[in-house]
Amino acid sequence: MKWLTRLVLAAFLLAVVWLSWVVFVPIEPPATPYTITVGPSRTLSQVATSLKQEGVVRSRGVMVLLARLQGTDRRIKAGQYRFNGSISLWGILQRFAEGNPDEASATVVEGWTFRQFRNLLDQHPDVTHDTAGLSDGEILARIGASEPHPEGLFFPSTYYFTPGSSDLDIYRRAYVTMQRKLAEAWQGRNSTLPVSSPYQLLTLASLVEKETARPQDRTMIAAVFVNRLNKSMRLQTDPAVIYGMGDAYHGNITKADLRRDTPYNTYTRNGLTPTPIALPGSAALAAAAHPAASDVLYFVARGDGSSYFSQTLDQHNDAVRKYILKKGN
Structure with a gap:
């Protein structure tokens, strides 16, 4: 029976070595700096799948299992995480567990009203709420908009920003983006439009x-x-x-x-x-x-x-x- 015990022990040691290699040995990413984007509705399982496809982690299953054991899959925050140089699976999970992305994000959905956009930023934990107590008109004035009514003036998209950024900065970016998109549509429009x-x-x-x-x-x-x-x-x-x-x-x-x-x-x-x-x-x-x-x-x-x-x-x-x-x- 000694040979069986030795075989089991050898298999166990090989598994430990393999697991250590998967979790702790760094991998050179396809680009430096390498950015991992976690969207607001993207699960850690989906992130792990993308990282495996890009060759940044060696095992999607191990990453998902460790994330669940740590509770990282429930705490991960949307945003962009930047890595300089080689990275390990463990290092990625630790960054996710800290909950401090290099860039946070706010997603404005197509068809939302300005009220919904404002509610999103008012409740966003990574935004500095400089517009608290301001009227819609006062917000427009602060970002340099000449229109009297805010509806429709902000382009729906995902905006990335440094945590702690002012909500006025996000409003301004969304407004400027819509101005550019609208100018392009106007310039290329059908000339017979009423x-x-x-x-x-x-x-x-x-x-x-x-x-x-x-x-x-x-x-x-x-x-x-x-x-x-x-x-x-x-x-x-x-x-x-x-x-x-x-x-x-x-x-x-x-x-x-x-x-x-x-x-x-x-x-x-x-x-x-x-x-x-x-x-x-x-x-x-x-x-x-x-x-x-x-x-x-x-x-x-x-x-x-x-x-x-x-x-x-x-x-x-x-x-x-x-x-x-x-x-x-």
């Missing part, structure tokens, strides 16, 4: 953003709005009505809501809304600047995330019966 300023294009893009997140439908939604504007037809878009309702909206929109006049009720007022209704992303800006070449005037939700487009009111009514009232074939 909008007279970049701000109107931004407003149109926000309506497109809120009506669909489906890439195939964005340019068609834009075409509906553009065609209606050209024909002096009311836009009749529910997200604008909901925006105008403010805190009175509780998840359902009624016929009375559609009849109640507000500056944002596109059932009672002609033309675009007075301001954007959300923060549009690049795809919505592109769709607003280049609508599909179509004479559609109506659309209705199919119930699967897509929309059905019609050229006439009769076609639209048929679509409503089929997809909304469920009376069609």
